[in-house]
Amino acid sequence: MSGSVPQPVEPGAASPVDPVAPIDRTGGYLGPTAAAAVVAASRATSARWRLLLRKATFWVGASIVLFWVVCAVFGHAIAPYNPLAAGTCCRGSSPAPGTS
Numbered sequence: 811m812s813g814s815v816p817q818p819v820e821p822g823a824a825s826p827v828d829p830v831a832p833i834d835r836t837g838g839y840l841g842p843t844a845a846a847a848v849v850a851a852s853r854a855t856s857a858r859w860r861l862l863l864r865k866a867t868f869w870v871g872a873s874i875v876l877f878w879v880v881c882a883v884f885g886h887a888i889a890p891y892n893p894l895a896a897g898t899c900c901r902g903s904s905p906a907p908g909t910s
Contacts, residue, residue, distance in 0.1 A: 862868050
């Protein structure tokens with residue numbers, strides 16, 4: 811970020827401390843056209859979410875992801891024992907006394 815941020819010359823322009831003047835990724839202030847594009851994109855984002863929430867496929871996918879997240883978080887409660895440690899002491903012996 812070499813260089814300084816240019817200060818506005820007209821009194822009605824947004825100052826660098828004004829929250830209305832959006833900052834781009836390089837640290838410079840966006841012009842009026844880009845600022846309008848940022849506002850339009852934020853409105854379009856809420857419209858996209860409303861459209862997405864109406865889709866049944868979104869809810870199916872979200873429920874599958876939620877199921878696996880719950881399994882990952884509460885896995886110790888679902889299966890509290892180590893599956894690899896079960897039954898290793900009696901391997902090779904007959905299942906019941908008197909059978910071969």
